[in-house]
Amino acid sequence: MPIPTPFHARTGAICESHEWRNWSGYLAASLYEPTHEREYYAIRNAAALIDVSPLYKYEISGPEAERLVNRIFTRDFSRCAVGQVRYTPWCDDDGKVIDDGTVARLEQNKFRVTAAEANLAWFQDCGYGMAVHVQDVTAELAALALQGPNARLILEPILQEVELKELKYYCFAEGSIRGIPLTISRTGYTGDLGYELWVSPRHALDLWDLLIERGVDFGITPAGILALDIARIEAGMIMNQVDYISSRKALIEEQKSSPFEIGLGWAVDLEKEDFVGRRALIEERRRGSAWRLVGLEVDWNDLEAVFRRWDLTPQVAGRASRSAVPIYRGNRQIGQMTSHTFSPWLKRYIGIGMARSREVREGDAVSVEVTVEYQRLRANAKIVRLPFINLPRKRA
Amino acid sequence: MNHSPNSKRYDAIVIGAGHNGLAAAAILAKSGLRVLVLERRGSLGGAAGAEEIFPDCQVSMGAQDAGLFLPQLVTELGLERLGLRWVETPALTTVFTSQGKPLTLWRDVHRTAQEIAQFSARDADRYPRFADQIFQSSAVLADLMTVTPPALPELRLGDLAVWLRPALHARRLGKKAFMALLRILPMSVADYLDEWFETPALKAALGSTSVIGQMQGPRAPGTAFLLLYHAIHAAHGETRSSRFVQGGPQALIQALTQSAREHGAEICAGLGVVKILIEDGRAIGVELENGERLFARATLSSLDPRRTLFDLVGAHNLELHVVREVKNIRLRGSLARLNLLLSNLPQFNIQASEFERLSGHVVICPDLDYLERAYDDAKYGRFSHKPFLDIVIPTLCDPSLAPDGNHLMNINVQFTPRWLEWDDLQRRALLDVVLNTLSTHVPELRQQILDIQLLTPLDLEREFSLSEGDIYQGQMGLDQLLFMRPIPGFPRYKMPLGDLYLCGAGAHPGGGLTGAPGYNAARQVLRKFSAQ
Amino acid sequence: MPVKYDVIVIGGGHNGLTAAAYLARAGLKTLVLERRHVLGGASVTEEIFPGFKFSVFSYVVSLLRPEIIRDLNLPLHGLTILPLESTLTPLPNGDYLYRGADHYESYRNIARFSPRDADAYEDYGRMMYFMAKAVKYILGIIPPDPASLHPADLNGLLNLARRFLGLEREQFYTLMRLMTMSSADFLQRWFESEPLLGTLSASGVIGTFLGPRSPGSAYVLLHHYMGEIDGVFRSWGFAKGGTGGIASAIASAARSFGAEIRLNSSVSRVLTRNGSATGVVLESGEEFSAKVVVSSLDPQQTFMKLIDPTLLPEEIVEALRLYVYRGSSGKVNLALDAAPKFACWPGQGPHLRGAISISPGVDYIEHAYDEAKYGRFSSRPYIDIVIPSMIDPDMAPPGKHVMSCFVQYAPYELADGDWDQQREAFGDAVINTLSEYIPNLKDILLYRQVLTPLDIERITGLTQGNIFQGELSLSQLFFLRPAPGLAKYRTPVRGYYQCGSAAYPGGGLSGATGRLAALQILRNEFGRRDKT
Incomplete structure (x- = not known):
């Protein structure tokens, strides 16, 4: 049975539709109201509050953390500064995509990865022999996406220690809201102005309440997966296990895809140091993708x-x-x-x-x-x- | 000996001057290649070498017996011309039981049968037929020693040709013997011997050989294969491939060294390699401890696959499936080595006239249950409280190895796990257990001891760069043989990186003082060069 | 004038009945002779204690071939297989590991012990899916003889090779490993946490005389992974009405096709004339003649008891002499006054509707095995439990339960005493072990039926109580099972066939042997090719 996320006390109470999805073993509201239209329009016209806690989250830390992320991911992280986030796929030896997600450089030697699927054993094995520690922090981080044109207006007055206007697209900062420490990143899965907030599950409900309270005058609306799915298709964003099959789950070769094939060629840096799948991807680049x-x-x-x-x-x-x-x-x-x-x-x-x-x-x-x-x-x-x-x- | 290399560029660089590294170097040099051998330690031979551990004694550090040594190496390198002398002792193995008479397997099959008859007429009657089966079956394995296993499943027709000889040999066995071989290979040595014999001491004498270096007891399926492996070069009637070298295993190392040098190979001791240099996915040479870089068209490593690929190449230079394979190679140290200097010949429970019995391997292992229990301890991470000891007294065939009529005793202490806290306390405890066990057979042993050297699996790991202290550089289970050795997909001595070859026991055909991996790897390099 | 049958099947176990059903379906006049008063052999349901129905021996279904269910229309004859939902592994510290149909729930359960294992579990499941798929092919074919030059065999070998060499590289090597490794070593390639390693490795030892660290046990792991219900690999089920439900459904199908089945008819000998089978004679002296006789009994009875072994070539007799049975398990069936309360998970729940495995760690099972090696039953055994009444309420009176416990290890050969003396002590060991996890067990225990390997042998006729009619070891599989040259159902005696678990493809409640034997008989003796 799926288990509740740290926000469930709130999301459960308002979910009039009683329609839930099993998202990586967690209960995720498909929609809160009987139809999802208002939730969708909140993304495009006001601000939608979406519980994205079920994302798998990993922290990679240690003296060789940069070396490991550069080995795992197809993008070049030596050029990713502390405070920046990169969206990237990662591949197996044959250059076939395992998963895609965001990687934030928390410190010089510390990264946080979000993933659609479990990846711990893979990340650890990529780091075999390196002075690096990979940890699953999925349960230690609750996550909310606040997406829509009013997102900044809602957050600006209550967010401390972060100048939101300065927070560029695909950057993040550490701050707090009324004493609740959190990480805020200028990222999202909607193609709209938006933020994602990462917080300890202890503070999850307080944060939810504060955002709803502050956002009510700006049209803040809790939104479910259905609205999110429409927004992400409009934004041309792909989804693991829907638009492509992870090479770890594929049953036959034909089901696997390279980053070039799923529109992520721009996120492959063949010039950087060796990474998993590079040899195969160079070959595919030469030969062309199917x-x-x-x-x-x-x-x-x-x-x-x-x-x-x-x-x-x-x-x-x-x-x-x-x-x-x-x-x-x-x-x-x-x-x-x-x-x-x-x-x-x-x-x-x-x-x-x-x-x-x-x-x-x-x-x-x-x-x-x-x-x-x-x-x-x-x-x-x-x-x-x-x-x-x-x-x-x-x-x- | 500690000179620095004369050049920066070679045709081939061999890492490690153990017997396999030297064999590879000699074969390559003989073909006219410029070869450099780099040895981290101050002396050559690795675990097959000897050092003056005791005053005026050259003590073999790990090896005992040279019975598995590849005959092709002896002839092609003319090692006998270089002074290599074999000693074939009358006894192969003698088992001392806790009470009663010893049982010796003699080199002569009839003498052995007579010996066994004192225990069981039935077993004595069957022994010659058993020896026949061992001879026939192990001959098939002997053929495989110099075969380069194909890379299954990407099989090419050319790969199959090399199998022709062993396959024909196997067919010549006849259908019945061939089926018997297929049936025996995956069996446990205990089951196999139970089919033949009833005498516990006989089964112990035969079966104990097949667990040496293994972290498996005699009831483990697959151990029967090792019984055959240890008999590959045995003459008809012998059930163990056993012969010694005049001057100890180190004399074999000297002959190999001399052969390599005569053919122009450079051999540098005291020069450790810290890194295999890689460019565009190919090995181009090595970096030494002192930072110096040397280059070669082919780099051969006689270190185990994990050391080679993780420490010298670096896991980050390997594809992930290779990393996972190397990580999962079953490397399990299971052997400690105790070398004793004794004031005189140890008085086992035999008549003075029977000293011949001590000329081969002396085995403390009265029956296979004893052996299995010794393994049980190790299975749970302890050393055996009643250990299986495989003893050789090299001074019996070559008194010159120790001065003044003193004797050396090389003892392999089986089922000594690597993952123990090997502090002084633990070492002393192990020493006590071994000496106590020995003292039941040689009561005055402690008074005879002049000097002691104990090498735990941790010492073997550190001293000879053997990962986990595994003397075979990878357990010799059926899952780690032929095309599965060292890791599947790379059985042809070529490693995941171009121009890098593995030439140690971690590669096919495996462990023991065989020289075969070195010989095969060198021929593989020559094939590659001649194709270029 | 006695009636002449086309085929007589000796033994009314599931394989015998399956063979009879296929033969009768093809229009042959078929007679089944069963020694006992019930059908089913080891798949019987009996009301040993009033109101409580025990699946006395075999207790879960996974291997029953779906094509048999389809071909024989078994659901119409009363077969219903109910799914077993999950596996619970209670731990000594009061914790538990629970794996069920919900992928994420299993993930979280495993992640409590190791997040890495939780991630790797999916990779493992996927790999085993590939393996089962590859091996499924083998289970459907008749094993070619590798030493034969007959075109059919060569062709068979070639197809087999092509099949395997066509596997994706990693899958091929994994298959090689499954055939040769120990289940513990094999599983350690993926996992690190003890409860998961323990409980998974337990499937590698079921029914064998191997420990989880014995090479060869990984194959048994696969053997138990091949279950197939509704096209889904690795699902275990439970037959409504107990395992006897399977036999009665097949029997009913056989009768519907016109087969005749006689109970209480113990065959004493197979009649032969000029090296051909002509019929059978019962212990009562009654004679039946037939064109073909097929035995579903184990090789010991089929070849050494029912016929005169002198009719067989000497080497086959020798091979059968060496064929290893080695019963290693017992069965304890309990009648309970109420539902068992597990300390780790009190109350009723999904965990009681699945399998419950007392296998908290590899060492636990290995220790249990150690005792058996030296001829004692395990004092704290590995136990595989199902509570059929939780799934099928008809198995016990309302509110009461039957609990079926498969217990390992119970060696057929005891070092001290005999099983008639040790039976109750064995039962006590099981109850005491269970009570550590089920504190209320002794309070609710109404009756216990303790079946030692000796009892299994006496009741079912399985030699040494081996549930697979012979050890599932690499040296006794495929073309070597039960003996070289005997792998193909046909025997050296014309018109005499075998169809028991010892014939290819081996044990388990699959019925595959019965089906394949029937198809062979139809082709060889009656010139028919069955379309199915």
Whole structure:
């Protein structure tokens, strides 16, 4: 049975929908209200408060901590200063992605990693023989994401020891709110202006209450996973086990992906010192990747036409779907759309998927499978650049 | 001897001047390569070398018997021309039981059968047939000694050719003997011997050999294989491959050293390697303790795979699956070595006329249950309170090894775990247990002792750079043989890095004073060079 | 004029019945002869104590081949397999390790002992999935003979090699390790925490005379991982109505296809003429003739008792003489007045609906094994418990429970005394051990049935009480089981077949042997190829 997060006393009390998800063994509200629309709009228009405590968290510390993170991750951490955060994938020996997450440099010799899946044994083995300590701190850190245009306004007056305006995108600082010590990072999984707060579980409920109290005039709204899922697809952010399969979990070779294939080529630094998977990735860079990440926009007019055959209007769920559907060019399947949703903001049906890299280019016309009245049909779609929404305030 | 290398560049650099390192160097030098051997210690030979531990005595530090030494090395290097003299003692193994008469396995099969007849007519009758089976089966293993195991599962046709000889040999055994071999290999030595014999002392004499250096008792499946392994070069009728070198194992080291030098190899003692230099995923040479860098087209390490890959190459230079493999190599120190200088020949419980019995291995292990119990202690992290001792008295075949009619006694104390606090107290406790055990057979032993050297597994680890004090550089279980040795995927002496070769016991075919890993690795290097 | 059958099956255990069902399904006139008054052999349910139904011997199902369930339509004949949800490992300090269907719950439970192990547990499970998948193929084929040059065998070997060499590199090596390592060593490649190592390694010793540190036990680990229910690897189940439910379902299926089954019919000899089987004679003197006779009994009875061994080639007789049975386990069945209260987890809960394993650490099991090595039953044994009445309420009166305890080690050969003298002391050792974890056990104990290996032998006819009809060791597997040349169901006596657990692919409640033997008989003797 999933267990409660440190915020459960609050989230449980307000969860009118009684709809929970099992997120890494923790109870995570899918949505709090009967529909998730208001929660989604809070992300884009006001501020959403999201419990992200179930993320796996690790601390890597010791004299050779930098050496280890540089060995594990594909990005160059010698150029990551204390106070900075980097988003990065990590790979196995064959250059296949195990997981992706953020790495914050807490001190010269101390890093904090967030991950979608458990990674302790892997990190420890990468550090074999190094003067370094890897520790699972998942249970020692509660985490809240405060995401949306008002996030800064809410935090600014109550946050001490940190000048929020100075806190740049993908940076973090140590501060406190009414005496509660916390780490605040200018990060998120929504593509909007937002912060993530890392705090001891002891202070979790106090922090929640303070934020709600302070945020109420700015539209703060607790939001569940459903709203978050839509926002992250709009922001073109991939998800482990949904958009790609971790190489540690794949059952066959074909299920594995390289960072290049899942749109994270920009996060691979082949020039830096050796890291796990480098040899294979150099080879793949030379040879070219078989797959690539694509954004898809389904032609709404065509979707209407498909449904009109049954005298229906498009029956697309308001929720993001994690069941993959095939992508076709002509009659040939060239990939699959792995996450897709109606974007309430764009009023378009959008999706993230994987396609054979030789067969797609941006702007290409393709089609995706749509099931209407138990029949599998296709709707026209276009390969588009990710992200779907790129707000200036994301980096502000 | 402590000179510095004449050059900065060589064709091949060999790390470690143990018998395998020297064998590899000699073979390479003989082919005309410029070879440099680097030895950290002040003397050569590693655990097979000797030092003047006792005044005027050259004492072998680890090795006893040279029966497993590869015949190809002797002939190809002409070691006999260089003064190597074998001593084949009449006795192979003598077991002293706590009460009653000793049992000796003689080199002569009929003499042995007569001996056994005093214990059991049935066993005496079966012994010659048993010796036949050992001879046939171990011959197949002997063929495998110089085979380079293929890299399964990425098998290529060329890899299979090398198996032809052993396979044909195995086929020549006939279907019945072949099936018997397949059945025996995974068996426990206790089960195997139980099928043949009833006399406890006989089973102990035969079976005790197969646990030496292992952290496994005689009931452990896979130990029967080791019984065969220890008989690979045995002549028909002998059940143990045992022969000594005139002058001790160190004379063999001297012959190898001389052969290497004659062919132009440079051998530097007192020069430790701290690092294998790597460039673009290839080994390009070594860095010495003094910071000096030397370069070579091929680097051969006779250290164990963990030392080589973790300490010299560095785990961070290896792929993760290799790190995990190396980390998980079963290295288990299980042996302590006690060297004694005695005022005169120890009086075991035999007539003076029977001293011949002492000429081979003298084994304190009355039956296999004794051996299993000795292992039980070690299994839970203690040394055996009744240890199994494998003793050789080298001064019996070569009195010149000790002055004034004194005698040396080399004792392998089996089932002595590495992971004990090896402080003075512990060492004294171990010494007491061993001497007490011995004193039951040689009552006046303590009065005869002139000098003592005790090497615990920790000492062996430190002295001879043996990880965990494992004398075989990796346990000789079925899971760590052939293409699984030293780690799967790299069985051809080539290591995960280009131009780096493993030439010690950690590589196929494994441990013991064989020289085979060194010989095979050198030939692998030559093959590579000739292809270039 | 006696009736002439097409096939007579000796023994109404699950393999005999499975064979009979397949043969009858193919339209053959089939007769099953069972010595006892109940069917099932070691898979029987008996009401030993009024109101309480015991799965007397075998107690869980995992290996029953799904194709047999499908082919024979067993659910229509009353077979229902209920899932066992979890494994609880109570610890002496009052803590516990609980692993259930919820991945994250198991993760958290393991993480309490080692967060690293919790992470590695998934990798391990995935690897074992691959292994079971690879081996599943072997279980479905007839083992080729490696020493034969017959095209069918060569082809079989080639296919096998291709299958294995086609495995992904790491999977191939893992399979090699499973075949050769000890379960403790194998598991230590992933794990470090004692409770997890202990309880996982326990599956490596079930039914064998090996400890968790004995090489070869890793294979048994896999053997127990191959269970398959509803297409999911490694799920254990419990047959409704007890294990006897399986036998009665197969028997019912066999009867529906027209097979005749006779109870209380002990076969004394197989009749032969000119080296061919012609029928059987019962102890009562009654004779039945048949074209083919197939024995589901163990090799000792099949070859040494039922037929005249002189009909067999000498080397097969010799091999059968060397075939090791070595019973190592006992069974204690308890009738309880109420639900047991575990100290570590009082009250009822999911933990009582799964397996409960008294295996708190590797050393614990190893100590238990040590005692058995020297001929004593374990004073604190490894115990595998299920409480069938928690899953199937019909097994005991309302509110009361039956508890089935598989106990290891109980060596068939005792050093002192015999099992008739030691039976109650053995029962006491089990109850005392259990009471350390279940404080209310003695208060709720209504009745205990203690079955020693000797009892298992007497009741079921399994030689030495070995539940697999012979030790599952590498030297007795695949083409070596039960003897070289006997691995293929057919025997040297024309028309005489074997279909017991000792034939390939070995023991467990799989029925695979019965099925494969039946298919062979249909092909060889009746010229039919079964489509399934």
